Amino acid sequence: MKRRRGLVVVLVLALLALPLAASAQTVELTLGSWRVDDVAQVQKLLDAFHAKHPNIRIKFTPTNPPDYNAVLRTQLTGGTGPDLMYVRSYKVGQDLYADGFLEPLTELLPILEENYTVGSLEAWSLDGVPFAVPFMAVSHGIYYNVDLFKKHNLEIPQTWEELLAVAEKLKAAGVIPFANGSKDEWDMNEIVFMNLLPNFIGGRDARLEYETGQVPFNDEKMVSAFQALQDLAPYLPVGQEGVSYYDAQQLFLLGRAAMFFGGSWDVAFFVASEPDFEWSVFATPAPEGRPQVVCFHPDAGLGLNAASPHKEAGLAFLKWVTSAEAAQILADEIPGFYPLNVNPIQIQSKHANDFYALSEGKEVDARFVWPVLQAGEPNGYLLTQTAALAVVKGSMTPQEAADYLQEGLEQWFEPAMKFKK
Amino acid sequence: MIHRAKKRWWKEHWFYFTIPALIIYVWFMAFPLLNSMRLSFYTGTGLVPTEFVGLKNYVELFTNPLYKDRLVGALKNTLILFAICMGIQNTLGLMFANMLSGRLRGAAVYRTIIFLPATISVLVTGFLWKLILNPHWGAVNYLLVNLGFDQFYGYPWLGKPETAMIMVGLITAWQWVGIPTMIFLAGLQGISEDLLEAAAIDGASGTQIFWRIKLPLLTPVMGIVSILTFVGNFNAFDIVFAMTNARGAPEYSTDIMGTLFYRVGIAGEHPVAEPNMGIGASIATVIFFILFVGVSLWLISRERAAKNS
């Protein structure tokens, strides 16, 4: 008798619990990334989404950058990758998609086309199919020490020639003009070379000329870009081969170097470091007669794991990311990373705003080798890197560097093969 | 005795003793590794290539300049590392062990200090030494310039291909010297005290005792240390990763076999990061082959020595 009563009690409780269980069904997703720098800030973004969708919770689980690609691949291959992930633009993302790890986002296409430019979308699409939502972009420029400039009566250079003149004056006064070095190879390649490159060859349309085989990669414009790099060499720190990216940041923050080729991502770090001088940023100047082009690079998109068990929830999140609200939160929380949303946004951080304003009225383009030049071997990125490092070191002339680039690309890149000697 | 052994052989055959180790080893290491070495005969994108191509990967590895140059470079750099580790790390280890085995006050303290760097994570070793070798605020250049060597002002030790690998080697030696010290100490303890005392009474100096008595008796231990160093260097990876990068910057001068394998087979090149596991697996097989030959040669020579004695 007692037992039967006990059973009834259990059954009643279970029945009562059912509706509770149904509503308490929170789905948990993970978001993977290489950015361990802004865990708290991204979590705020995710919490805002959670407020709108109380039964979906997303956890930000980034991975240490140097190992990110290898780890991500291993996890995806093994089937334990995150549900959502940051996707690098162009080839890297396209590879992941082509290997079947990312879910095609065709159903979001209309909303994507509404909120993003063609240029942004093509960074995360393959053959017209989007595989990630454009999330954030970064800008490139030159940071400068306002106090030091004032002290030495220097104006913000408007042309490349003026920039070199400013560097010369600084050097004569015993100040390191530019803080960047070659120890972190990508520093010289991405942050310095590809930063100034569009000023010498042009923006997107000009880049397409190279990519469609209208001009060879060692034409005089490219040579002039390498020449500009060589012109910078005397104004880099002593022993620049041993100066890493972190070192360069420190040289600038300690006031020992007056200028620093950098990106908008440095804003947060510089602000937090509280240097004891006033600093700001100016757009990398173009040589006399050429228009200034800013390197505004689509950096990260958000993609959905093709093997995720929570696709519905994931898509809901991606949809929300395209909204103006999400874009605004991103701009507020992670200064220096700009949403690619076409809707206007207010940037609160003064420095981030200044950086963003640099692109106003100017043409912008992504980093030169990113869109198509990484699809074969030897990889365009490696070619420009080797060439840039050699030019700075003095072991290659600008002409040789441009030739090196052309000869490397013509081994596999069809449009370049036309110019094979 | 043989009689007894035979009676109990079914209960106590030596093989049984190896079973627990074998199970874990085969399940979690031998099988996965052999399975992955098999991948060297396949090609394809991603970490598990699926297209069978026979020996093509090996041919690529040895003929295509894109890979061949890197392989040869990595071999060369690994041998440089090995030379530094043998010549400096292990020699110092032997010397320290010899010093510490005699009656020395504070031996325990010195022993711990010598071993201390090995307890420091490779990540921080990289950071600390990058700081010390920094062209701008590094202690090394500061010292050298103050001693009058002005040419070292701002010298980028880790940025020049000529000095980078040597520096990495020296720092590796600094970090791991505690291990050969420890192993040699263990070996020295096996030498009978009476033997050493007798020699001392006979008038032999410390140096003579070392070269004529200790060293020959330490041969098997030297073998262990050399093999561990040899194998360790060919698989080493972390220290280069911490001090320069996975590409063996500058100009591949610090690229060793371990980093080559990781870069080609697992991580891929920044920023594309598409690994080529087919070629990566063949690099790993090459490493295996080199080490196998080296270790086998040592084993054979040991056996010959054992037969002779």
Place this chain on the structure above:
Amino acid sequence: MQRIMRIRKFKLVHYLILTIWAFIVLFPVWTMIANSFKKQLDIFRNPFAPPAPLRLDGYIYVLRDSDFLRYCWNTVLIVGITIFLTLLTGSLAAFALANWKGKFSKFLYLFFLAGIMIPIRLGTINIFQIIRGLGLMGSMYSLIPIYVAWGLPIAVFVLTTFIQELPRELMEVAAIDGASRLRIYYSIILPLIRPALGTVAILNLVNIWNDIWFPLIFNLKESHRTLLLGVTYFFGTYQTDWTKVLVVLTLSTVPILTLYILMSRQFIKGLTAGAIKG
């Protein structure tokens, strides 16, 4: 008299060399500790000067707000279990291989040795799938079988060599007295190879301590992370909080140094026991 003088001079040289080396070791270590008390910019302003002002922010954050202590404990636990298992199974195998004559024994020895000849990351995907199959993904216990398997080749290598160096008479006497092989193993062999056991333990300790690859790919859940894995989260893409990194790394030398001291005690006991004499 002359000999005593010679010995004294000898010892003086020894002290000198050891002290110079101590300086070469302690200088970077001092740098690490001193800088953990500085604000980030101060680190690069004066990397080798003592901290002024001394800031404890880093320590407060790490000890109070981060999971450092938990990660520390995780690592110590994993290390302890792994080393115990490695030494146990490894010494049993080494005991067998050292005494067992024959082709198959040689084959097994080489088979074990082969494990250190291949970069272990090659087997990543396969190992990954095995761990997943066992349902251990995300748990720190997934690391144990891997680390034991990784440590066995060296254990077998070093221990076999040491056991082979022991005089045969010891074993033969015991066998005549009727001792089983197992008995010989734990009452005679094990105590004698203490220094070798200590060596293998320390080698494994250092290997496991420095590994972040497997904790990374096994997707360890937050509460199961190992120490070094936790540290890497302080290294950002374009910026790194060096103060926090140095604090964590300074603090993390404490447990590993403690473990080393514990293991080397075994090592030293073996050194001074010296049953081989006579």
